[in-house]
Amino acid sequence: MIKIFNEIKAFNGLLQAEYLKTRKTWAFWLSVLGGLLIPAIMFLVIKSQPGIIKNPMHPTPWLLFLKYNWQSVATFLLPLFLVLLTSLVVQTEHRANALKKMLTLPNSRATYYWAKLLVIIYYTILTHIVFAFSIIVFGLILGSLVPETQFLDKPIPLVMMSIQIVKSILASLGIIAIQFLISLQFKNFIKPIGFGFATTLAGSIMLLGWEYVDYWPWSLPAKVSPGIMSGGSSEIFTQHEWISIGYFLVISILGTIYFSRKNIK
Amino acid sequence: MQNIIETHDLTFHFRGKKNAVTGLNLNVPQGSIYGFLGPNGAGKTTTIRMLAGLLFPKRGIVKMFGNNISTHKRYARSHSSTMIEEPTAYKHLTGRENLEILCKAGMFDKTQIDQVLRTVNLFEDRHRKVSGYSMGMKQRLGIAGALLPNPELFILDEPTNGLDPQGMFEIRELIVDLNKKEGKTIFISSHLLGEIEKMCTHVGIIHQGKGIFEGSMDELALMAHATKLFRLETSEPQKAESILKDRYNTKLTHDKLVEIQPADSTDQYNAIKMLINQNIEVYQAFTIKNNLEELFIQVTDEGQNK
Ligand SMILES: Nc1ncnc2c1ncn2[C@@H]1O[C@H](COP(=O)(O)OP(=O)(O)O)[C@@H](O)[C@H]1O
Ligand SMILES: [Mg+2]
Numbered sequence: 308m309i310k311i312f313n314e315i316k317a318f319n320g321l322l323q324a325e326y327l328k329t330r331k332t333w334a335f336w337l338s339v340l341g342g343l344l345i346p347a348i349m350f351l352v353i354k355s356q357p358g359i360i361k362n363p364m365h366p367t368p369w370l371l372f373l374k375y376n377w378q379s380v381a382t383f384l385l386p387l388f389l390v391l392l393t394s395l396v397v398q399t400e401h402r403a404n405a406l407k408k409m410l411t412l413p414n415s416r417a418t419y420y421w422a423k424l425l426v427i428i429y430y431t432i433l434t435h436i437v438f439a440f441s442i443i444v445f446g447l448i449l450g451s452l453v454p455e456t457q458f459l460d461k462p463i464p465l466v467m468m469s470i471q472i473v474k475s476i477l478a479s480l481g482i483i484a485i486q487f488l489i490s491l492q493f494k495n496f497i498k499p500i501g502f503g504f505a506t507t508l509a510g511s512i513m514l515l516g517w518e519y520v521d522y523w524p525w526s527l528p529a530k531v532s533p534g535i536m537s538g539g540s541s542e543i544f545t546q547h548e549w550i551s552i553g554y555f556l557v558i559s560i561l562g563t564i565y566f567s568r569k570n571i572k
Numbered sequence: 573m574q575n576i577i578e579t580h581d582l583t584f585h586f587r588g589k590k591n592a593v594t595g596l597n598l599n600v601p602q603g604s605i606y607g608f609l610g611p612n613g614a615g616k617t618t619t620i621r622m623l624a625g626l627l628f629p630k631r632g633i634v635k636m637f638g639n640n641i642s643t644h645k646r647y648a649r650s651h652s653s654t655m656i657e658e659p660t661a662y663k664h665l666t667g668r669e670n671l672e673i674l675c676k677a678g679m680f681d682k683t684q685i686d687q688v689l690r691t692v693n694l695f696e697d698r699h700r701k702v703s704g705y706s707m708g709m710k711q712r713l714g715i716a717g718a719l720l721p722n723p724e725l726f727i728l729d730e731p732t733n734g735l736d737p738q739g740m741f742e743i744r745e746l747i748v749d750l751n752k753k754e755g756k757t758i759f760i761s762s763h764l765l766g767e768i769e770k771m772c773t774h775v776g777i778i779h780q781g782k783g784i785f786e787g788s789m790d791e792l793a794l795m796a797h798a799t800k801l802f803r804l805e806t807s808e809p810q811k812a813e814s815i816l817k818d819r820y821n822t823k824l825t826h827d828k829l830v831e832i833q834p835a836d837s838t839d840q841y842n843a844i845k846m847l848i849n850q851n852i853e854v855y856q857a858f859t860i861k862n863n864l865e866e867l868f869i870q871v872t873d874e875g876q877n878k
Contacts, residue, residue, distance in 0.1 A: 317679060324677035331664055399662065408660035408717065411624045412678040413650040571626040572586070 317414045321422035329426060334395040338430040341388045342437025345379045350445040357453045367461035369446060370536050376442055377471065377533040382511050385475070386525045388434065389482045390503030396427050397490035406571055416567045424487055424559060431479055435472045442468070470541050471532040478531045478547055481524035481554030488562040527551045576602045576725055576757045577623065581632035584618055592618040594781045595632070600759055600774070605751050607768030608761040609868070610778035616761040617657055619778065620729045623759075624654040636725070652725040657733075659714025663703040667694050667713050670702060671720060680720045691746065692716045707734035715743065726750070728760045732767060744771045765868045777868070801860050802840050803829040807853035815850055816843055
């Protein structure tokens with residue numbers, strides 16, 4: 308019992324350490340600016356062409372606005388963000404020559420592995436929240452600048468937005484687990500980024516119509532949240548989330564075992 | 573418990589390379605300052621990485637505090653602290669922030685940070701980013717990180733690398749203080765004999781991955797003085813060397829003197845006689861006391877020829 312308590316305390320300490328390390332790096336700014344980027348661009352587009360948000364099929368501009376935003380990020384930008392984020396977080400450690408120090412502290416390597424993984428998930432959540440928040444803010448600004456868009460007259464679909472965020476985060480887990488393991492393995496960050504870029508690109512092509520695309524981790528985010536506005540499931544756990552979680556658990560558990568036995572040179 | 577670190581037949585090789593460490597046996601007594609001495613590339617860092625549990629030996633075991641570290645890793649880690657080669661430092665953060673991270677990650681006492689920073693003379697610079705630190709300052713930050721947990725055993729890999737003479741002196745003082753005043757055991761590696769000589773109680777010499785001497789500092793000194801060197805200035809150094817080679821351990825010094833290790837005065841007399849009999853002119857012949865420096869060069873040279 309005391310052992311478990313100590314382990315939790317150690318994990319918490321490591322987690323805080325991981326946060327302190329990355330807080331002032333590009334990993335943080337990438338998460339914030341990455342979340343802002345597309346809503347800001349959409350804002351500019353709609354402000355110059357309010358017509359595209361008025362669609363008789365959609366009773367509220369919010370749904371269409373959400374759809375445009377999610378469609379723009381989920382196929383390519385979100386997977387790429389995850390690839391970059393994971394590499395940046397791990398790169399902070401490689402560049403500081405820190406593995407050899409961190410892994411001689413009293414904690415187990417497994418604790419270290421999962422603390423780092425969790426910090427990456429933390430930034431993933433952060434970027435999703437910034438994304439949703441920017442959509443709301445830019446929508447409201449649009450509503451006040453261009454009243455005929457009706458953003459101010461219709462309710463903000465907060466429930467649907469929350470579901471989308473959760474689904475998208477779950478669908479990101481597989482990518483994170485794979486990219487994390489690769490980033491840890493290679494000190495040269497070009498390798499994990501090049502790999503992730505290629506697999507993301509391949510995924511976006513597969514999305515055009517390959518039957519096994521549902522099992523391609525880098526394509527999973529595109530399969531969940533953007534579809535909700537056009538009749539996709541709004542259940543939190545569908546096939547795609549489970550596949551992503553499956554990848555995450557299998558890769559991370561194998562990764563932990565591998566990392567615990569690896570020679571740190 | 574006699575030895576705080578013990579290794580038996582410790583062996584490691586990197587993929588596709590010959591052994592970096594071969595059959596190494598170390599015995600580090602509790603309460604000692606143990607100098608782990610060897611030229612660059614001898615296998616010091618590789619050994620220390622095995623002591624720290626970063627590399628897994630291909631053969632042999634490491635015992636720390638009496639137990640095999642492969643089964644008692646956590647105990648060993650929480651009672652020792654390790655610093656390996658180029659220090660760990662997050663360059664985008666300040667010196668103090670770096671230590672705060674270590675405190676969080678290792679659950680060390682945060683209130684020690686300022687004290688430790690003062691000990692290594694970084695207190696004034698604690699709010700500066702590490703990217704602006706000199707090599708020596710980074711090294712001292714690494715040492716500060718090793719001091720934080722205040723454990724029984726310190727394992728320091730070339731901690732004075734990159735420091736100026738004043739900085740080296742201060743770190744030596746610090747290590748001797750830790751040992752004398754607080755009874756800590758310190759295992760410290762270096763490629764500089766002079767440094768080890770100045771502070772260590774025990775020494776282990778490693779060369780090309782193999783242990784070639786282990787004992788107290790006094791034993792090493794004794795061994796050094798026991799071996800006398802006899803040098804001869806002659807008209808034909810090369811020829812003289814080849815003549816003496818058959819009977820003595822002979823070498824040619826860089827200033828073209830022939831050097832042998834005589835057992836006694838008869839040996840010296842015989843050597844001179846042999847040369848004169850071969851019509852080589854002997855201008856002068858003299859003995860010198862072997863000092864540690866000579867001994868170190870000698871033993872590492874012998875290893876080279878093997
Ligand atoms: N990461 C590595 N990969 C391959 N070979 C290595 C690595 N690190 C050290 N070596 C080799 O192992 C030997 C011992 O090196 P090292 O332990 O670093 O020596 P020292 O610390 O005494 O200078 C050297 O021949 C070196 O080239
Ligand atoms: Mg070294």
